[in-house]
Amino acid sequence: MREETDTLIRKITVLDPAGSKVLRDVDVAIKDGKISQIGSGVKLDAVEEIEGEGKIAIPGLVDAHTHVFQIFLRGALSLRELQAHPVWLRVLIPFEAELTKEEARISAELACLNMIMKGVTAFADAGGPHPEILAQVATEAGLRGLVTHSTMDAGPENYRRTVQMNRQLVHKYGEGRVRGCYSIRQIMTSTDSQIDETFRYAREDDAPVHMHLNEEVSEIQQSLSRWGLRPVEYLHNKGYLSSKVIAAHCAFLTAQEIQQLSASGATVVHCPTIAMLYMNFPRIPELLASGANVAIGSDGGSYRPLDLFLEMNVMISGLTGYYGTPYHDFNIITPQTALRIATYNGARIFEDKLGRIEEGYTADIAIIDTRKPHLTPLHDPNLLPLYATGEDTTDLIIDGKIVMRNRQVLTLDQEKILQEAREAQPQILEKIKKIAG
Numbered sequence: 530m531r532e533e534t535d536t537l538i539r540k541i542t543v544l545d546p547a548g549s550k551v552l553r554d555v556d557v558a559i560k561d562g563k564i565s566q567i568g569s570g571v572k573l574d575a576v577e578e579i580e581g582e583g584k585i586a587i588p589g590l591v592d593a594h595t596h597v598f599q600i601f602l603r604g605a606l607s608l609r610e611l612q613a614h615p616v617w618l619r620v621l622i623p624f625e626a627e628l629t630k631e632e633a634r635i636s637a638e639l640a641c642l643n644m645i646m647k648g649v650t651a652f653a654d655a656g657g658p659h660p661e662i663l664a665q666v667a668t669e670a671g672l673r674g675l676v677t678h679s680t681m682d683a684g685p686e687n688y689r690r691t692v693q694m695n696r697q698l699v700h701k702y703g704e705g706r707v708r709g710c711y712s713i714r715q716i717m718t719s720t721d722s723q724i725d726e727t728f729r730y731a732r733e734d735d736a737p738v739h740m741h742l743n744e745e746v747s748e749i750q751q752s753l754s755r756w757g758l759r760p761v762e763y764l765h766n767k768g769y770l771s772s773k774v775i776a777a778h779c780a781f782l783t784a785q786e787i788q789q790l791s792a793s794g795a796t797v798v799h800c801p802t803i804a805m806l807y808m809n810f811p812r813i814p815e816l817l818a819s820g821a822n823v824a825i826g827s828d829g830g831s832y833r834p835l836d837l838f839l840e841m842n843v844m845i846s847g848l849t850g851y852y853g854t855p856y857h858d859f860n861i862i863t864p865q866t867a868l869r870i871a872t873y874n875g876a877r878i879f880e881d882k883l884g885r886i887e888e889g890y891t892a893d894i895a896i897i898d899t900r901k902p903h904l905t906p907l908h909d910p911n912l913l914p915l916y917a918t919g920e921d922t923t924d925l926i927i928d929g930k931i932v933m934r935n936r937q938v939l940t941l942d943q944e945k946i947l948q949e950a951r952e953a954q955p956q957i958l959e960k961i962k963k964i965a966g
């Protein structure tokens with residue numbers, strides 16, 4: 530009898546952007562959650578086999594900044610309403626606070642289902658009203674994730690969350706695929722003592738801090754009048770920047786702040802769609818050139834369909850349009866770099882041996898079917914991000930377990946979730962009308 534493995538993917542093309550590798554017609558063996566062998570004609574029996582002909586395996590996509598509890602705002606906010614400044618304080622946070630536990634559960638299930646069906650294997654939620662509900666749903670869904678309370682001790686009374694609440698979450702979810710982390714919703718809604726306490730606890734617990742940072746002009750202005758320093762400068766001076774910091778947006782950085790972020794090893798999460806609509810063209814090419822770990826985020830499902838292929842395309846077109854095209858330079862962000870940003874770079878938030886299709890790495894893999902009119906022919910697989918959408922994902926493997934097979938999600942009840950979301954729609958719309966007018 531031959532040696533047995535858990536899962537064997539047969540004759541597939543492997544795209545490993547962090548290793549700058551394209552392997553054609555190889556077999557990928559998975560054992561005990563890890564990629565155990567990659568090669569031609571692997572001679573192993575397997576409990577599960579996936580036929581890879583005509584398909585491309587990529588490392589699982591990582592949505593490094595999302596808002597699971599805003600998905601019910603989908604289709605309700607126009608671009609004009611985004612101008613209700615600041616939209617996060619006037620609409621988004623009040624909406625999150627209004628969700629019942631039942632609505633939060635449906636929202637979490639809908640977001641997890643959406644992510645899995647788009648090839649996303651891991652996410653970092655920026656913080657919402659019910660992180661424990663999200664932790665439970667994501668665990669059942671088989672996803673990898675970071676969850677947190679949306680910490681703030683300034684601003685509206687009924688949305689306040691303490692650092693202690695996150696400490697409990699971090700201790701409760703300290704191991705495993707879904708973990709708790711610390712957060713600062715915005716420096717504008719946190720006192721100095723809350724910021725200090727967050728970073729002290731995070732250091733003691735060796736846990737990440739997820740925050741919105743340098744995302745709008747009013748934040749920079751507030752920071753300058755409050756501390757005489759810009760937000761990143763302040764965190765740098767306090768010694769708070771580290772590889773444990775997940776800094777979303779960073780749309781308004783000076784050259785010095787770019788250096789401070791890249792030297793610290795912090796992850797900067799570029800959210801392309803919302804950056805182009807609402808913020809700015811962030812200095813992503815300079816961040817990459819300085820060695821910063823740049824990841825990608827959807828910023829939640831209220832603006833776009835949680836599709837990181839779409840976000841990669843907006844990133845490539847947007848940044849090329851701004852930094853390249855006026856100078857006849859079309860090499861600002863290559864599709865390979867975009868895919869590395871959306872996989873390996875985001876995976877660094879979670880663990881070292883993640884985000885690559887390479888022996889010894891944890892098996893988080895998305896399989897894309899290229900036997901489609903919009904993906905045929907695809908002479909160079911490296912150009913996949915320019916043509917594919919998340920919907921082209923047929924199979925998804927997380928921690929070595931198959932969570933979607935032939936577009937059938939095995940861990941969540943798709944029909945039931947969509948039905949419950951449809952039933953909740955009228956009451957949700959009432960809440961939105963009450964808040965947004």
Ligand SMILES: [Zn+2]
Nearest residue numbers: 655741777828
């Ligand atoms: Zn956000």
